[in-house]
Amino acid sequence: MMKQLKRFKYFGVVVLVVTALTLFNKALGFKAVSLTGSNLKEMLLTLPPVFILLGLLDIWVPREAMVKYMGDKSGMKGIVLSILLGSAAAGPLYGAFPIAAVFMKKGVRFSNIVIFLGAWSTTKIPMLLFESSSLGLRFAVTRLLIDIPGIIIIAYLISALMSKEEIETIYANAESL
């Protein structure tokens, strides 16, 4: 029980801050609570299917298949697949982290995982129409065309800057999550 409570200690601190904010400025405090509420609603709406999908992925998809399509020797195929998988999703970036952890368990190449995260965070195909209607087609398309090479360059840069041991530690950590 204590151990359970301890996990939520930072959340407790934030709740205290909101309480203090409300005492200091009622309108601001209420606004913070209602914004948190809508954030939570979004999280609770997006995350359950994500976690169910990755539970199923973990159980049903054999490691060999993932290694073949996205592993160390997957080359161009692995890069394209990582971009497509990341771009198809519409949830916030933190929704991608648990999926990346399962990918690591299944032996997906590190640079492909970083590409997947980059694509998830910024090249949102389901939102392309939405982006062009809010900001203009030219804005949306230009951004997409810069983002794709940008994501790949960032992924290779990060992979080069991390040592082999550091990458192995991250993979080992994914096993325990």
Next chain:
Amino acid sequence: MSGIALYSLAGILLIVSFIRDKQKTKKALMKAWKSFDNILPELLTVMATVGILLAVLDPKLISHLIGAESGWFGVIISAVVGAITLIPGFVAFPTAAMLLQNGAGYMQVAAFISTLMMVGIVTAPVEIKYFGKKFTLLRNISAFIFAFIVALIIGRVVAGI
């Protein structure tokens, strides 16, 4: 809309899985719950922090600081504000459109959108839990720098500066 697609996909696959193997499906659901429970405290903290930040930051103040004439100074401010806050895309795009209507420049909005979606200071604890400190730092810093490149190109192409 994409929520419905995601739910349908998860639902259909869950049914297929259940028909093929009850035991395996149960195990998959246990795994799903375990990974959700594992990350819950960090997520709650992040959500509440974002709520406080958005309540305190005034949209009028933001659009005043990042007007089209604000130049690189405005781009830096937009990138920094975007990096702190984390707003989901379907709120981010209309917010950006609102900023544009209130006089913000295209370059500034491009920087804002990029760091908004790619850099998350508030979500860093969640990211660290999965990938460690070094990776989180490297990914966020390179995404932050990348936002300036995006701003520069969008500025040239869209606004014709």
